[in-house]
Amino acid sequence: MWQQIAANKRKTTIVLIISFILMLLAGSIFGVLFCVYNVSYNRADGNGDLFLMLYGIAAGSGIAIVLWLIQLATAFVNGNNTVLKIFNAYELPPYSHKILQNVVEEMSIAAGLPKPPRIYVIDSNMPNAFACGLSPDKSVVAVTTGLLTTLNRDELQGVIAHEISHIVNRDSSLLLYACVMFGTILLVSDIGFRVFIRSSGRRSSSSKGSAGAIILIVVLVLAILSFVITPILIRILYSMLSQKREYLADACAAQLTRYPAGLASALYKISHSDATVENSNGYTNAMFIVNPKETEKNVKKKKRTNYFTEEISDFSANGISSALSSGCETHPPTEERIKILMNMTGAGLKDYDEALKAVSKRKTSVLSRESLKSSKELSIREPLEDFVRTSALPLMGITSDQTVKETKAENISKNKSFYRKQKREAEDIVWRANGYIFKQCECGTKMKFPVSYKGQDISCPHCGNVIRVEE
Amino acid sequence: MTQNAMVIIACTVLGLILLFWLAGTYNMLVKLRNIVKNAWAQIDVQLKRRYDLIPNLVEAVKGYAAHEAQTFEAVIKARQMAINVSDNVKKKAEMENILSGTLKSLFAVAENYPDLKANQNFLQLQEELASTENKIGFARQFYNDSVMNYNTAKETFPTNMIAAAFGFSNSEFFEINELEKQAPQVKF
Secondary structure (H helix, E strand, O other): OHHHHHHHHHHHHHHHHHHHHHHHHHHHHHHHHHHHHHHHHHOOOOOOHHHHHHHHHHHHHHHHHHHHHHHHHHHHHHHHHHHHHHOOOEEOOOOOOHHHHHHHHHHHHHHOOOOOOEEEEEOOOOOOEEEEOOOHHHOEEEEEHHHHHHOOHHHHHHHHHHHHHHHHOOHHHHHHHHHHHHHHHHHHHHHHHHHHHHHHHHHOOOOOOHHHHHHHHHHHHHHHHHHHHHHHHHHHHHHHHHHHHHHHHHHHHHHHHOOHHHHHHHHHHHHOOOOOOOOOOOOOHHHEOOOHHHHHHHHHHHHOOOHHHHHHHHHOOOHHHHHHHOOOOOOOOHHHHHHHHHOOOOOOHHHHHHHHHHHHOOOOOOOOHHHHHOOOOOOOOOOOHHHHHHOOOOOOOOOOOHHHHHHHHHHHHHHHHHHHHHHHHHHHHHHHHOOOEEEEOOOOOEEEEOHHHOOOEEEOOOOOOEEEOOO | OHHHHHHHHHHHHHHHHHHHHHHHHHHHHHHHHHHHHHHHHHHHHHHHHHHHHHHHHHHHHHOOOOOOHHHHHHHHHHHHHHHHOOOOHHHHHHHHHHHHHHHHHHHHHHHOOHHHHHOHHHHHHHHHHHHHHHHHHHHHHHHHHHHHHHHHHHHOOOHHHHHHHOOOOOOOOOOOOOOOOOOOOOOO
């Protein structure tokens, strides 16, 4: 744990430095562009270009430093509130939802936090949760109302343990900095790109002075590189920052709760939900327990709407970066995370590491060697009754208790029929897409007809009733 | 002259390094010991909370199951015994285990009274007490972890010399009789 915290503190510094350099780069290029364009447009010779460029660099980087400082101050003073405001989150009133309060308190005691984080609620049907805060004692856990209605106690415990692990490992502070800093840089480079495109139309009419032209071309290339590549770079950096820590938080959650299936079942329910979160974007997605985009993808498969891709491209204006964004996700695939959790043979970090290697077939370990060494042998506890009844996945850690065994069988058969139903629904969509006509007989038999059967009379294979397939 | 100066400088540098190392190690030990102390305080808070909740629970059950007097007496007696143990960690752990056992039997009794199980007040108490039991379990988990960290740091070379010189004493684990690895989850 300690090594992890130290590593994250180092990474926070790196994020700050990189964002500073990127800001400086974008600022100076922007400054050069602005000066060279505006002035050389009005002048007959390009002799003053070098001086102008220096002037532009100085002015641009000056503005950039000021902006960077403002970003830093925003992240430091108001980071929590900004993020919470994006989602219209409000603080959980005292004496309401006692179970949630208890679960949060239990998990912060288990993780040894000095005091439990404040709890915020988001009014949304989509089950999801995130944690943010610059330090453990200023941290916040936010859950949606959808999460509270869909999860049982064990699942809720798993989700909260995951979020509290983020707080303990200082992931949330790193993400908050990254969110605010990179978000602003992206905004600036977006604006820069747009201004650049607009002014380049004007530029074509004035090409004066060969030396100036060369310099201008160099500047142009640099500008294109920075405005196009910066967002991509940030994305890659960002996903590198957040993928590993999702695994780690899952591992810590399993260790804290001693019940990996709780989190696994919660992840399943969250990723298979129908509802969507409003106001989420590419930069805050990393904060949630399951990337809202992935839930959207599942919804999209079912409803065939294109709602979310539009929202993304609207935010990051240039198409290249949004096309690339699918290549670098902020979260590892949820299905893999569920599989790893379900394959754990114990509740310790070592067990998670082994399951991870088995499921994802990777050789390197996600967890640091020191934390693996200090990991103890921990066995998986029994689930609560509530969980046995409402789990989305098969159970684990069950003892010889007869009644529990029966419920387990029931649970599994329920899951099987659920999968079958889902498969049938998916098949129906394919049939419909191919123009098949759906008909239901009075006896309850469902029939699908190819287009060539239009206008014919068919008798039902079960009861013999004659059915007419309309045009 | 110059040689003397060199020796003096070398000695000062070495002395400073030693001093910094000493201070660093001492501070680390103090930090670890404080974590153990805080963890113990957290257990204590939760145990007190349980003492406070138990009379309310007994009252709530009494109204519905008056003739289960034996169970009530056992719970109340176990609670009193647990409160009376003050400093000894081992003894305290033992008493708290007995109390947990009697509480389980109290909830088992409640199972037989459907009216009681429908009572909102009782349900709230049940959630509170179940959560408090969980918190005790998790606090114990964290306490034992921090005791292990502290004891390991204290016993390894060369930290053990400093620990001995400044009188850092060993901390005791809060053991329970069942499998210690078993999760601290309580079902009522």
